[in-house]
Amino acid sequence: xxxxxxxxxxxxxxxxxxxxxxxxxxxxxxxxxxxxxxxxxxxxxxxxxxxxxxxxxxxxxxxxxxxxxxxxxxxxxxxxxxxxxxxxxxxxxxxxxxxxxxxxxxxxxxxxxx
Amino acid sequence: xxxxxxxxxxxxxxxxxxxxxxxxxxxxxxxxxxxxxxxxxxxxxxxxxxxxxxxxxxxxxxxxxxxxxxxxxxxxxxxxxxxxxxxxxxxxxxxxxxxxxxxxxxxxxxxxxx
Numbered sequence: 001x002x003x004x005x006x007x008x009x010x011x012x013x014x015x016x017x018x019x020x021x022x023x024x025x026x027x028x029x030x031x032x033x034x035x036x037x038x039x040x041x042x043x044x045x046x047x048x049x050x051x052x053x054x055x056x057x058x059x060x061x062x063x064x065x066x067x068x069x070x071x072x073x074x075x076x077x078x079x080x081x082x083x084x085x086x087x088x089x090x091x092x093x094x095x096x097x098x099x100x101x102x103x104x105x106x107x108x109x110x111x112x113x114x
Numbered sequence: 115x116x117x118x119x120x121x122x123x124x125x126x127x128x129x130x131x132x133x134x135x136x137x138x139x140x141x142x143x144x145x146x147x148x149x150x151x152x153x154x155x156x157x158x159x160x161x162x163x164x165x166x167x168x169x170x171x172x173x174x175x176x177x178x179x180x181x182x183x184x185x186x187x188x189x190x191x192x193x194x195x196x197x198x199x200x201x202x203x204x205x206x207x208x209x210x211x212x213x214x215x216x217x218x219x220x221x222x223x224x225x226x227x228x
Binding site for chain 1: 118147149156157158159162170172204206216217218219220221222224
């Protein structure tokens with residue numbers, strides 16, 4: 001079992017739809033959770049950063065972390081064609097004894113049609 | 115503030131050769147991490163450098179090495195290239211103080227090994 005599992009999609013939605021992207025993980029030491037967006041032939045761009053469990057909202061994006069279920073989600077409201085990209089979840093167990101390595105899911109490819 | 119820069123952006127090499135990739139972090143960032151991205155394996159952590167010292171290392175063979183200079187710029191070297199080393203190599207920088215380790219990625223160097 002991989003440490004982080006993410007459905008690769010592709011996921012196709014019409015403009016204006018609500019998109020739900022998810023990852024599950026197995027390492028209970030993970031405390032920091034991130035979502036990155038990667039456009040074709042570009043580096044990943046940080047979208048959301050969450051520490052421990054809970055929700056975080058930023059504009060049209062909402063990140064949720066449920067540590068008890070080892071499950072994280074990213075919701076995109078009012079999706080736009082410009083949201084078409086690959087979305088990567090990433091997580092880490094930072095601390096003096098842990099490294100700063102980010103462990104990534106394989107990414108979900110999202111296509112929003114106008 | 116300028117982002118993370120990587121040079122060169124594209125490289126073509128043949129099996130057995132070696133290659134050196136360069137990364138300049140965001141000004142003030144002291145930590146540089148390197149990742150390999152392939153369609154099959156996704157993003158995988160190679161190593162992290164902080165204050166010219168390797169602080170963390172992923173599960174890659176010794177052919178992959180790196181170093182960091184006093185100005186925080188980092189280089190990654192791959193010796194005896196194999197076909198499977200063809201990938202997008204990404205570098206990410208962060209403050210490095212482990213208070214909030216948000217990592218910012220560069221555009222990557224796309225390496226093709228023939």
